[in-house]
Amino acid sequence: MVNKQEIQSKMMQAVEAVRGTNPMAGSITNTVTINLVANAQLAVGGSAAMVYLPDEAEFLAKAGGAMCINVGTLLPIYEETLPYVAKVLHETGKPWVLDPVAVGIGSLRTKLLQQFKAYKPTIIRGNASEIIALAGLWGLDGGTEQSNVRGVDSTDSVSGAKVAAIALAKWTGGAVAVSGETDLVTDGSIMAVSYGGSHFMEKITGAGCSLGGVAAVYATATSPFIAALTATTVYNVAGKRAELKVDGPGSFQVQFIDELYKTTAEDIANNSLDIEEVSFL
Template sequence: MTDLTTPGDYLAAMRAQAPLVQCITNYVAMNIAANSLLAAGASPAMVHAAEEAGDFARFAAALTINIGTLSPAWMDGMTVAARNARAAGVPWVFDPVAHFATAYRRQTTETLMALRPDIIRGNASEILALAGGESAAKGVDARDPVHAAEDAARQLAGERGAVVAVTGETDFVTDGTRALRISGGSPLMPKVTALGCSLTCLIGAYAGVKGADLFDATAAALSHFAVAGAHAEVKAKGPGSFSVHFLDQLAALDGAGLDAADRREVA
């Protein structure tokens, strides 16, 4: 296989391999997340029950966990899946949705963080709070700009040994040493439910590529999402048509097109 050096290389490899991604995500996100992965070229599996989630995590290419709609039964599935993924060397991605909002979410997040996610993706408010800082948010929406969370992301990445992605108008990703900003996307994206949750699953698909560097893989997934969003906005008349065009653009982009439109810069 060609060396993985650019987002386009990762996209081509991801499509060639169609990695199986176990997505434990919320009720709101399941459909759009699965469709996003299919459009991008990966294979989603929405397996969350504790009775099978742990077994599944051992042979998936990657695992993603999103705590958007929590319940004790789902928490059992998340825990066993994360534990088994870690034991099997399967990369797993954590999306700590509004983890600061309630005591139950805080406890759940502490439990999952102790299982050492390889990649953490959140909005600026979530990452700020996860790193122990002050956030202006009270629920799932970010109330803080991405640039305000960059230092917190670097700190969190260094402390946890994870890649941390802060997503928003301009995304930021770091492994504590390297860092990139990725621009693009569209103002229509926050008006479509669960696109951020879908991005978490797409990061899992890129992380599941054989031989992936998780920092580069995360940046490639962010680039794919951002470029598809920018292209979809040109064709859309509003949030409804945007969601359709966005799936089309996730599928339409190829490696050369992604590299040509890539807007990464070293941070």
């Protein structure tokens, strides 16, 4: 039987382990939100490092405790770097987060995301449309052949991505986080629903990308499922609190980083969370 208290307790441990050890999680990520990703990773107690070249990525993969790959803005060198480092991560058993931003746009993006199937990203984080489209690309349950991704936005509901998320988690053996108004996190057998956040998170760029980076930080210290759920929960707590103090998206982003920094293990435990077993499949 699923024990909610045990999950909360593990999340609290992850938050404190990260604050206590300042673990490094390297990233290969997009140029739009790269600064926010790094600052969010630092705010929760981690260390950030970003690179583009294959051998530098390999170095970070081996030196860090986890890694985050975000395909938001592909550069030509990514064709070489990304499958190379994903293979290294997979073969060395390092946890890594995949953020399949804008899956369905462009031939290189499609090719890279197909290659990642074999390297089983430990955590997949995306909006509902991205999760559904990635499942479709990988030929898994709940996916659709046609991506409904609109640029970087989702046109599907989070609950509509449930089957795809479970199928992806079962394939990778890791966890999948679907971000939206309420967030789902699953390891294929347990489904967590996390509440909170803010409407301002859609009014700034990078709430999702930086969540992936923070999940990588937690993945250095705990299981993929707990890492993805901890990151999601911290974001929900910090987003909810930041919203109360601001009246625009510029101030929200600043306040949000402050709240990420201030969120405690206890805050995590007190945030609204539902846990259910995936029995319907």
